[in-house]
Amino acid sequence: MMITRRMAMAGLGAGAAAVAARPARAAGPIRLGLLHTLSPAPFYLAQTRGYFSGVEFVFFEAAQPIAAAAVSGDIDVGVTALTGGFFSLAGRGTLKVIGGALHEQKGFDLTAVLVSPQAYAAGLTAMDKLPGHSFAITQYGSSFHYMIGRIADRAGFDLKSITLRPLQQIGNMLAAVKTGQVDATMAIASQARPLVASGEAKIIGWVGDWVPYQITALFTTAAMIEKRSDDLRAFCAAYQHGVADYRAALLTKGADSDAAVADIRKFIFASNPDGPRLIREGVGWYDEGAALDVADVKAQLAWFTEQNMVKGAINAADIIDTRFLPTR
Numbered sequence: 001m002m003i004t005r006r007m008a009m010a011g012l013g014a015g016a017a018a019v020a021a022r023p024a025r026a027a028g029p030i031r032l033g034l035l036h037t038l039s040p041a042p043f044y045l046a047q048t049r050g051y052f053s054g055v056e057f058v059f060f061e062a063a064q065p066i067a068a069a070a071v072s073g074d075i076d077v078g079v080t081a082l083t084g085g086f087f088s089l090a091g092r093g094t095l096k097v098i099g100g101a102l103h104e105q106k107g108f109d110l111t112a113v114l115v116s117p118q119a120y121a122a123g124l125t126a127m128d129k130l131p132g133h134s135f136a137i138t139q140y141g142s143s144f145h146y147m148i149g150r151i152a153d154r155a156g157f158d159l160k161s162i163t164l165r166p167l168q169q170i171g172n173m174l175a176a177v178k179t180g181q182v183d184a185t186m187a188i189a190s191q192a193r194p195l196v197a198s199g200e201a202k203i204i205g206w207v208g209d210w211v212p213y214q215i216t217a218l219f220t221t222a223a224m225i226e227k228r229s230d231d232l233r234a235f236c237a238a239y240q241h242g243v244a245d246y247r248a249a250l251l252t253k254g255a256d257s258d259a260a261v262a263d264i265r266k267f268i269f270a271s272n273p274d275g276p277r278l279i280r281e282g283v284g285w286y287d288e289g290a291a292l293d294v295a296d297v298k299a300q301l302a303w304f305t306e307q308n309m310v311k312g313a314i315n316a317a318d319i320i321d322t323r324f325l326p327t328r
Contacts, residue, residue, distance in 0.1 A: 033075035046242030084141025084309030099325030112192035131161035190282025
């Protein structure tokens, strides 16, 4: 993990806020849909430390099903990447983005572009050499599709020059690279670094250095906003305390992170003896106060629309509600 001076100073401010603030318990019951990865770590802290009350975690294996679960009423709130499927559903008036979460940040190692040892040995050693190779994603229209598309734009090659392989789950993507069934994929640092250490993959770059963006966001349904806005406000206030603790312990240079790491391990890497190291090396950036990068959400919507993954014209203002959390 690489923390810049600006990030460290911002973390210090969040740490002071965490000490000064008294946690407010979120009203429930609220069912939160999320991926069972390190990415939503501030939510783990909020749950473990009692900031949430009556909040149930519902885990998923990919981002797009979380949005579908919100629409169907199986969850009340979701935190995951904004996908083509999400924007299509939101465009119908059913979903609203209400806050920020994980953010790809330049100079901060979060999502790695991984290649198989065979592909690396054959010359796939840099981003601009991806054309002509296969690339594993979860689904078309997923955040992985978006990231590789934006990298293609930045690196100056046509996305169509890459063979995309939708494998539905992150575990399948990693397994395909390890076994050489695909040439490349993406994974967050806590998943990528162990593969590099074991010689099963190589890292050729980090997404944040190429495409800084709001990789995950907090969203809910229009019905929840209409009927349970007080519960949502309490939930968001408790979430902010989790973010403050996370920033103070894990994004602040020289901070004592032992307690936070122990609390996060109750949800991820619990039985892995390397868990503490993986957490410290794999933490991602959260803006102070769980702020949302509104401009970037608009940019994502524009990209998915240009790729014909979103049908019809959608006004970004209609799918973003900034009353619950701050903006970047």
